Amino acid sequence: GAVVSQHPSRVICKSGTSVKIECRSLDFQATTMFWYRQFPKQSLMLMATSNEGSKATYEQGVEKDKFLINHASLTLSTLTVTSAHPEDSSFYICSATGLAGGGREQFFGPGTRLTVL
């Protein structure tokens, strides 16, 4: 149980276009979802926290208008990178917590590799 999926797994786009990444909890209801960004050989950097039906909370330094997060249901959150530029190229990973385990255990998706040309 506790499976989180992401789609797409890999995306290549041109500079200036927008890209949407989906994160789904497949077998549990996710009360909270998190979005991370990871550069090669570096740790995970939290971008934002989202709760179903409410606005996302962004970490300091993360542009809200650049990275749009929508948590439309208890099983789906989306991250849209607007007007993507080469510096947005990165590995984006989502995670989700549910009621099991007191909501402390985060289950991670497989990640999405974004390359902006």
Next chain:
Amino acid sequence: QQQVKQSPQSLIVQKGGISIINCAYENTAFDYFPWYQQFPGKGPALLIAIRPDVSEKKEGRFTISFNKSAKQFSLHIMDSQPGDSATYFCAASRDAGGTSYGKLTFGQGTILTVHP
């Protein structure tokens, strides 16, 4: 005060040996300490986690040792295997309610290589 410091940055171990990775934290409000394993191009997977009310937790070949007074915790991988070669992250979180609930602070990561 939100930092979690992890060492070493990289570690090379022979097959069958013990791998030890250490983490130190500053925020005494942290009350949940998980370890994650990440293979290249994949998302992190939870290995084992501990709460500060116990000093040690063991699951198979993986053991967490926790020293509350020193604000340190470590991961021991017994009988290390080539398949254990991956990046390991320690993390910590606190129950602060609201939007901080469950938010993880990650260590810098340790690249483990187990030679056959």
